[in-house]
Ligand SMILES: CCCCC/C=C\C/C=C\C/C=C\C=C\C(=O)SCCNC(=O)CCNC(=O)[C@H](O)C(C)(C)COP(=O)(O)OP(=O)(O)OC[C@H]1O[C@@H](n2cnc3c(N)ncnc32)[C@H](O)[C@@H]1OP(=O)(O)O
C-alpha cells in the first residue's frame with residue numbers, strides 16, 4: 001500500500017497514487033542518498049512538528065517586513081534552546097534543520113552559517129581560530145560575509161574598501177549586516193608598504209557586544225525591501241577610517257608582518273574560497289526549490305479538472321493535456337539531473353578542499369570552473385522551471401497560496417548572489433580556453449583533445465540510443481562549441497587588444513561554457529542511474545531520456561550542423577520525448593511524492609499531499625487582514641460619502 005494514500009484524500013490524487021509502477025519509498029531513499037539521510041530528515045521533521053516555537057505563527061506571505069524579521073528571530077531564539085539539533089558532526093541533519101525551520105524566509109543569520117563560519121574555518125590561522133571560532137559557534141559572535149560594495153560586487157579587483165596597514169566606502173548587500181550581526185568578514189583590497197596586494201579577508205567587529213550599537217567610525221543599516229529574502233536584513237556598512245589590529249587579517253594563507261612586510265599565499269585565489277564553497281553547496285539546494293515547484297504543479301494538475309477532451313465525457317485532469325505535461329515533466333527530469341550533479345559537486349568539493357588544506361592546489365582551477373558553471377546554469381534553469389510551474393497552475397499559481405511566487409522570488413536571487421551567472425560562465429570559458437592550449441587535457445576537459453571523433457551520429461532509434469552514443473554526441477557538440485570560440489578568440493586577437501578580443505567573443509564563450517556544463521550533467525545523470533537498483537531503472541531511465549532528448553531537440557541546430565545529425569534523427573528524438581512523457585504520466589504523482597517534501601517546506605495549498613485544494617484555499621484566505629470586517633473601513637472613509645453625495649443629487 002502506498003504510504004502516501006490516506007483516508008479523506010482527494011479521490012483524483014488517490015487514483016493517481018494507485019497507478020505507481022515503482023516503489024516510492026525506494027526512490028525516496030535513492031533520491032535522498034540513502035537511509036541515513038532519510039533518517040536525518042524524519043528526525044528533523046518530527047522535532048519541528050513537536051515544537052510549535054519552531055513553526056510560523058501564520059503563513060509568512062501575510063506578514064509585514066517587521067513581522068518577518070520578528071518571526072525569523074523568534075525561531076532562531078527557539079533554535080538556541082534546541083542546540084542538540086545543531087550538530088557540526090551531522091552537517092546534513094543540521095542543514096536540513098535550519099532549512100526546515102526557516103524554509104524560504106532566509107533567516108536573519110543565514111550568512112553566519114552559510115559564509116561567516118566556513119570562511120573563518122578555512123581562512124583563519126590556527127591561533128585566530130582558537131580565539132574566534134568557539135565564540136562564533138556559541139552565538140556571542142554573529143557574523144556575515146561583507147565583500148560586495150554599492151559600486152562593486154563582481155569586480156573584486158576594484159573593491160574600494162581598502163585595508164591599509166595603518167592607514168571611506170560602503171559595503172552593500174551582505175545578509176544580516178544591517179541590524180543583527182556584530183561581526184563581519186570584510187573583503188578589502190590590502191595596501192601595505194605602499195603596494196596593493198589585492199582582495200583579502202578581515203575579521204571585523206562592527207557592533208558593541210554589550211549594547212549592540214554600531215562602533216564609532218562605522219555606519220550600519222538595512223538596504224530596504226527586496227524581491228524576496230525580506231526576513232533577512234541585508235545591509236550597508238560605511239567605514240570611515242576604521243582601525244583594526246593587524247592580527248584581524250585572516251592569515252592562514254597570506255600574512256602581514258609587524259613591519260608591514262606582505263607574505264604571499266601559495267595562490268592568491270585561495271582568498272576566494274568562501275565563494276567556491278557556497279557555489280558548491282547551492283546547486284543541490286536550488287534543485288530542491290525546483291522539486292518544490294514541480295511537486296506543486298504536478299499534484300495540482302491531477303486535482304484541477306478543466307475542459308472536455310471528448311464533448312460530454314466530463315472535464316479532464318489538466319495533467320492529461322500533452323501541453324501541460326510538456327510544461328512540467330522536462331523540469332521534473334531536471335530536478336533529478338541537477339540534484340545528482342549537485343550531489344556529485346559536493347563530493348568533489350569535499351575531496352578538493354581536503355587537498356587545498358594540505359597545500360595541494362592543482363585542483364583549485366577545476367573546482368572553481370565546475371562550481372561556477374553548475375551554479376550559473378542550474379540557477380538559471382531552475383528559475384525558468386519555477387516560472388513554468390507557476391504558469392501551469394493558472395490563476396491560483398499567481399496566488400501566494402500556491403507557494404510558487406515565493407519560490408520564484410527566492411530562486412531568482414540565486415542567479416545573482418554568489419556571482420552573476422554571466423560572469424561565472426566567463427570564468428568557465430577562461431578555464432576552457434586554457435585547456436584548449438594544453439597539449440593534453442585531463443578529467444572534465446579530456447574530450448577537447450579527441451582527434452578521431454566521429455563525423456556523424458549513429459543514433460538509429462531512441463529505444464536503442466545507448467549511453468555511449470549519447471555521450472559521444474554531446475562531446476561532439478561541446479567540443480565544436482569550445483573550439484569554435486577558441487578559434488574566434490585567436491583570430492580576433494590578431495586584430496585588437498586581448499581584452500577587446502575577449503569582449504567581442506564573450507557571447508560565444510558563454511555558449512561554449514554552457515555546453516561544457518551540460519555535457520558534465522548528462523554524463524553524471526547517466527552514471528548515477530546506472531548504479532540504481534533495477535526496480536527504479538525504468539522510471540529513472542524515462543526521466544533521463546526526457547532530460548537528454550528534450551535538450552537535444554531544443555538545441556537541434558547544434559546537432560544538425562555540418563550534417564552531424566540528420567533531421568530524421570531529430571524527429572526520432574522528438575518521438576523519444578513524447579514516449580518518455582507518456583511513460584512518466586502515470587507515475588507523475590508518485591515521482592514527486594518520492595521527493596518527500598514536508599508540508600512545512602512546501603508551504604502550498606495547491607501542492608498539499610491530500611489534494612484537498614479548494615477547501616484549503618478558503619482556509620488560506622481567512623488569514624487575509626482585509627477579511628477582518630465585511631465592510632472595509634476605507635469604504636466608509638472614502639467611498640460612502642461620495643456615493644451619498646451622488647445619490648442626493650439624483
Ligand atoms: C547552501 C545553500 C544555499 C542556500 C542559500 C540561502 C539563502 C541565500 C541568501 C542570500 C545569498 C547568500 C549569500 C550571498 C553571498 C554573496 O553573494 S558573497 C559575494 C559573491 N561575490 C562574487 O561571487 C563576486 C563575483 N566575482 C568574482 O568572483 C571575480 O570578479 C572573479 C573572480 C570572477 C574575477 O576575478 P579577478 O581576479 O578579478 O579576475 P580573473 O577573472 O582574471 O581571475 C583571476 C584568476 O583567478 C581565478 N579565480 C577567480 N575566482 C576564483 C575562485 N573563486 N577560486 C579560484 N580561482 C579563482 C581565475 O580562474 C583566474 O585564474 P587564471 O589567472 O586564469 O589562472
Ligand SMILES: Cc1cc2nc3c(=O)[nH]c(=O)nc-3n(C[C@H](O)[C@H](O)[C@H](O)COP(=O)(O)OP(=O)(O)OC[C@H]3O[C@@H](n4cnc5c(N)ncnc54)[C@H](O)[C@@H]3O)c2cc1C
Pocket residue numbers: 111144145146147148151152153154155172173174175229234413416417418419420421422423426
Ligand atoms: C539576495 C542577495 C544576497 C546577497 N548577499 C550578499 C552577501 O551576503 N555578501 C556579499 O558580499 N554580497 C552579497 N550579495 C551581492 C552579490 O554577491 C552581487 O550582487 C553579485 O556578485 C553581482 O555583483 P554586482 O551586483 O556588482 O553586479 P554587476 O557586476 O554590476 O552586474 C550587472 C551586469 O553587469 C554584467 N557584468 C559585470 N561584470 C562583467 C564582466 N566582467 N563581463 C561581462 N559582464 C559583466 C553582469 O553580467 C550583469 O549583467 C547579495 C546579492 C543578492 C541579490
